[in-house]
Amino acid sequence: MIIGGSASQKLAAKIAKELNTTLIPIETRKFPDGERYIRIKGELKDEAIVVQSTGYPQDENLIELFLILKNLKSMGIGKIRVVIPYFGYGRQEKRFKTGEAVSAIIIAELLQFSGADEIFCINLHEDNITEFFSIPAYDLSAMPPIADYIKEKLQNPVIIAPDKGALGFAKEIAEILNCEYDYLEKTRISPEEVKTKTKNINVKGKEAVIIDDIISTGSTIVNAAEILKELGASKVIVSCVHPVLVEDALLKIFAAGVDDVFATDTLHSEVSVVSVASMVADALKKPRN
Numbered sequence: 001m002i003i004g005g006s007a008s009q010k011l012a013a014k015i016a017k018e019l020n021t022t023l024i025p026i027e028t029r030k031f032p033d034g035e036r037y038i039r040i041k042g043e044l045k046d047e048a049i050v051v052q053s054t055g056y057p058q059d060e061n062l063i064e065l066f067l068i069l070k071n072l073k074s075m076g077i078g079k080i081r082v083v084i085p086y087f088g089y090g091r092q093e094k095r096f097k098t099g100e101a102v103s104a105i106i107i108a109e110l111l112q113f114s115g116a117d118e119i120f121c122i123n124l125h126e127d128n129i130t131e132f133f134s135i136p137a138y139d140l141s142a143m144p145p146i147a148d149y150i151k152e153k154l155q156n157p158v159i160i161a162p163d164k165g166a167l168g169f170a171k172e173i174a175e176i177l178n179c180e181y182d183y184l185e186k187t188r189i190s191p192e193e194v195k196t197k198t199k200n201i202n203v204k205g206k207e208a209v210i211i212d213d214i215i216s217t218g219s220t221i222v223n224a225a226e227i228l229k230e231l232g233a234s235k236v237i238v239s240c241v242h243p244v245l246v247e248d249a250l251l252k253i254f255a256a257g258v259d260d261v262f263a264t265d266t267l268h269s270e271v272s273v274v275s276v277a278s279m280v281a282d283a284l285k286k287p288r289n
């Protein structure tokens with residue numbers, strides 16, 4: 001039995017199809033003052049899978065998720081497995097300055113308090129977030145479906161991480177595709193501004209595919225794309241797992257000379273063409289202790 005929150009209805013439907021299981025309709029709406037209303041319709045079984053990304057508007061999507069979980073528990077559901085394809089508030093996983101709220105820990109605690117028994121996320125911004133849960137929590141990788149998509153579209157790609165943090169993604173894809181990979185060095189100046197060092201990477205005449213976990217303002221990608229173009233890449237293709245795409249991020253990226261952008265459907269966007277439904281279904285099917 002699958003329930004899709006309002007941020008992940010299409011993905012929930014796809015996962016239900018992959019698992020050949022029932023998609024339970026829910027009514028979710030807002031009261032005139034902005035507060036959330038949810039009602040779970042349909043016949044419930046003993047175990048439920050809830051799918052809800054907690055991207056923008058993060059607070060609303062989180063509240064909706066908490067309401068769904070608590071409601072299911074109070075309706076007598078024994079086990080709730082929660083799929084959070086994009087885990088919002090995942091960027092603050094430690095206290096950098098005295099007095100800061102460690103939002104990732106707080107969200108993990110609230111999910112457990114709300115009744116989650118198992119958590120499945122995709123490419124969490126920081127690996128250690130799964131450790132904040134005292135219930136089983138899994139961080140799945142979307143690199144295999146992204147690699148499959150690249151394989152379909154390109155003959156001889158070279159995979160580029162726009163910063164060292166994304167190097168693991170580039171390596172994972174390159175190993176699947178048996179191709180070259182490299183990374184650029186980025187320094188973040190502010191939430192909106194980054195600096196990327198030019199580096200001598202062998203992309204001349206090649207199709208360079210940039211891979212990152214998140215595209216937010218697009219600044220990271222713009223810098224990387226400009227460097228790859230300067231180095232003579234024949235094409236620059238951009239890929240990411242979570243297309244957060246704040247404001248005119250896509251426009252900025254295309255204006256930097258990028259040939260194509262694609263992402264997964266952990267978040268809705270016009271570039272969400274790679275579905276994670278089948279890998280999530282496989283993870284849910286996998287026997288676990």
Ligand code: R5P
Binds near residue numbers: 221
């Ligand atoms: C950084 O650690 C992430 O992996 C992404 O590179 C970052 O979130 C992208 O942000 P923006 O698109 O704003 O440069």
